[in-house]
Each structure stands twice: as structure tokens, then as C-alpha cells.
Amino acid sequence: MPDETGAAGTADAERRRAAELLVLLDRRSGPVLKVNQAVPSTRFTALRGANLVGLTVARRHAPQRGRVDERAAVAVLDAVGPASVAVSFEKTDGFTENEMAGALERLGADYYEFTPADPEKRDAFAHDLARLARLPLPKIANGFFLESDDGSLLGATDTLRRLTEAGVVLFQIEIAPDALTSPSVRARLAALFTEFPVVVCLPPGVGLPPGLPSPRGYSVTLRPPDRDTTHYDYCTSAVPVSAAARVLRARAQDREDAPSG
Known part of the structure; x- marks a missing residue:
């Protein structure tokens, strides 16, 4: 007969682990400070202050592009200390769902990070939702932008809700400095931060304009040596490794100074 006690114990452990991870995303626990594209050569000081570290696994180790193979990913995990870890996969390498699930398990990842398909591409977006439902980890969705000439993100709340229902617990959004000049845009962004x-x-x-409720936290993408690299989340404002700790300190202060959401 199956060991029901053992199965129940495993299920309880998984629930406890999920609850512990969600503490990181609870507003009362302080801001999420996330550093992306960590590689084994990343100096420890660049990660100091981060409580969530992102790395991108590729089939071939390419630290000059901010990508690591699975073996090198272990070295990153050894360096991040108590920080939680989000693992994404190089999009052009064609990882299968089984390959991703296996790597996430072997690495002990806390979050699976991904860039959702354009929701207008219905089949691809539906495929994303189905994959998310099969992967047991909490998810982080990146690749969202708010530009001065493109505010479509603010009207995409139905898409964000569908992703939330599929297990997304954190959305990573890049905001252009000149995107928030309009009071109506700021009001809609405030509503998005609240929901x-x-x-x-x-x-x-x-920084964000005064008066906006605080976001859950801030994200900093490290700039790899290869300046021609397309960043894993298509970020356009990556920072040098030498500046990461300073930027994190400034973002932590931004979060403390902002009104509560």
C-alpha cells in the first residue's frame, strides 16, 4: 500500500514552503529588491541588499551575455545566501517543458520566471497559461513596459488577472521616465499597483512621482560585458555590476518614502 503518511507529509511540506515564499511578497515583509542576470562572476556586493535574485539558464554557458548553464547556475545559488531565486530560460534555446521542470527541481528554484506571449496571439498565450498550470512553482512574469507613447499595459488588467489565476505572483514592469507626465496615467498606474x-x-x-502608492518592490537588471546582448526580459535600463548595490539602496529608500498601497 502507498505510504499515505509520507505523501501527506510531502504535501504539508510543499504547502509550508509555498507559504514561506509568499511572505516575501507580503507588503508587511518590506520591499522586494530583485537583481537579474546574475552569473558566477557577479561580485557579492552587487547582490547585497537583494532578497530575490534572478538568473537565466541557457544550454551553453555565456556569462558575457548574462546567461548560465545549469552547472554554473549552481555557483550562483551558492553565492546568493538567504535570497530567494527566480530561474528563467533562454528563449532561443527551445527548452521543453519537461527540461524546464527538471532544471527548476534540480536547482531548487523558488520561482519560475518567464516572458508571456502577446495575449493577442491567442494560441501562444493559451499555451503559456496551460504550461503555468502544470509547473508547481510560483511564477514571475516579466517583459511588461509602460512607455510615453504606449500605455497599453494600463488597459491589460484582464490579461494580468488571467496570469494571476495561472499562478503568477509578481509582475516585472519597466517604466520610461517620461511615461508618467499625465495625471490620468498616474491614476491608472496607481490602480494597477493597488491590484x-x-x-x-x-x-x-x-524615481516614481510623489503620490503614487508604492509598488511591491524594484528590479535591477545587471548589464553583462557584451553590450549588444538582448537582456533576458528586454530591459532597456540595465545597470553596471559596479552600480547595482548603490541602485538597490536607493530603491529601498524610494519604497520607504512612498505612500502605502
């Missing part, structure tokens, strides 16, 4: 857990990526030295 959804968001980490915001901004250029260094740029």
Missing part, C-alpha cells in the same frame, strides 16, 4: 504585485524597473537616478 497587482509589481516590481518596477526604472533608469538609475529616476
